[in-house]
Amino acid sequence: MLEIRDLHATVEGKEILRGINLTINKGEIHAIMGPNGSGKSTLAKILAGHPAYEVTKGEVLFEGRNLLELAPDERAREGVFLAFQYPVEVPGVSNAQFLRLAYNEKRKHHGEEELDPLEFKDLLAERAKIVEMDAGLMSRSVNEGFSGGEKKRNEILQMAVLEPKLAVLDETDSGLDIDALRVVADGVNKLRTPENAVVLVTHYQRLLNYIVPDYVHVLYRGRIVRSGGKELAYELEEKGYDWIKEAVSGQQSAISA
């Protein structure tokens, strides 16, 4: 489904990604872990098409198409979804209005009939259950005055409505208490199908107790320095990232020697 080849990227002239290679097939859950500043969020934003990041080398294929050529909204309509680490507040636009517009944009794109407000209301009520979202939050402005947990839940609600093929969750676990984490994780698990894929970008192993990944990758200094199964996450939890850092610099000094 997703093929990242030798991806290099900069933000404000600073190189953040230095050759990422990653293949994700449908039905898989991948976790991307790593210390702060390793480039995890950059990778997530590049997949969604954030204009502040510049790809300087490499390619990203999504279902065989060059993803980097598509505008952010085209990517979304094609089925790429980014759950933001810091969801943006949109004053004056209700959550329900926004979700219906987004949903209908996707329907139109795929040549399907748009849903009218009444039809959409039913769909929304059903999807809201997945993240145990309070109906009162639907008529409020998008994310405005939401608690940290509500914002993250709202991201997963958007995912539930848009049903992406590839969902990238950027630090969705940060700022969540244990109950909220469980709700969010359950939501993601319920949305899982053999046809879609999920990328979890996270600093901590905690989330992976609830959403069990098929693969874990460790990102450090803009490269994936280690890949493995879910055991790798436990190892990181136990030993911390210093272990990886040391291993990497050891490798590098071995190479330069």
Added chain:
Amino acid sequence: MSQAIKEKSVYADAFREFSTSAPEGEPSWLARVREGAFERFEELGFPTTDEEDWKYTNVSALARGTFRPAIEEANVSLEAGAVEPFVYEEARRSCLVFVNGAFRADLSSLEAIPRGVVSDLASALAGEHGDIVRDNLGRLFSKGDDAFAALNTAFLRGGAFIHLPAGVSVDAPVQLLFLSASPEAESASFPRVLVVAGRDSRLDIIESHAATGESVYFTNTVVEIFVGEGARVTHCKVQDESERAFHVAATRAEVGRSGAYEATSVTLGAQLSRHGIEVLLASEGAECRVDGLYIVGTGQHADTHSLIDHRKPHGTSRQNYKGILDGKSRAVFNGRVFVHDGAFQTDAVQSNKNLLLSTDARIDTKPQLEIYNDDVKCAHGATVGQLEEEELFYLRSRGLHTDLARNLLTYGFAEEIVAKIKYDSIRAQLDRAILNRLHARLEV
């Protein structure tokens, strides 16, 4: 003798002609008021950009004087159906229609308004409340410093008079529709509204200016509102003139003890518009809310000048204006809050926020506080901004096309003002105006 008088006024001939055509039964005092106003207008002349209050708004196109009062056009033939689209649903049975400045009983519907509350100004002058009209008409303009208001008075004929006796409430909103229906090119109309709301009365007014075509004309409006003790008047103005029109309007309200005046002024149309709104909180505990929204695009210039005049203690004012400027457009906001030395415990807030959607748009905003006592709570602020890149990206990352995302954020910006309007039909009109490129409908 001032320079202005030496120059032969471009309106002098029109005024003479107008004066000789006064309808029968018109009281003689009115002729004197008009004469006086015209003299005043000639003394003042049209304002120029040398004057601080008109620094950014150039009315030389009006001063050239090619506009003629639309006297003979009062009976332009118009089917009721042609007016219908401009009548708000909430006011279907409470709407006074003026076409090119003249009252049209045949197109108006007054069923939902208690008898005697509203009338056209011309009949009111000769009617049983003629003395109330005489005593109040022009009272809030007695300083005589407003040339356009003087011009309006000089050509005063059509208009509306709303009189609420003490304790009377009108449930249906009273719409005053001023429609320009294919007026002759460069015609001028002078709508006048006088509202006298007695003690503890309740009234909702919708003042709307609209056009059936895209011709060039000049609307010069004066609205005077007296809000009595404990009375509450709401006033929603929608200026949706032709995009080539000129619209100069003065709204003045005086609020009595514990009375309240709530205004929302929406500016959508006209190539050049100026709205001067002044609220005099004349007695203790008077309050006002003065909101506004101007949405302009290429070729449009919208100017708002406001004054909230706190004269007495315990007054409250809330002012919130928002502007959306697209294309090559320009807007001016000048808001003054004046707190007199005796106006203790005044609570005043003023805000003006502007959203520039294009690099060619320009806004001049100047919020002003003048406070002459220490015992007050006042705040004011103005901002000018663009759409946030991060917000745009967020919406686009959910599949919204760039235009739709921009429109939605713009809509969100305006929503704070729009949401406070209590008429569904006006909110829908504004949603359309803001989301004009948006095919989806937003109601949920």
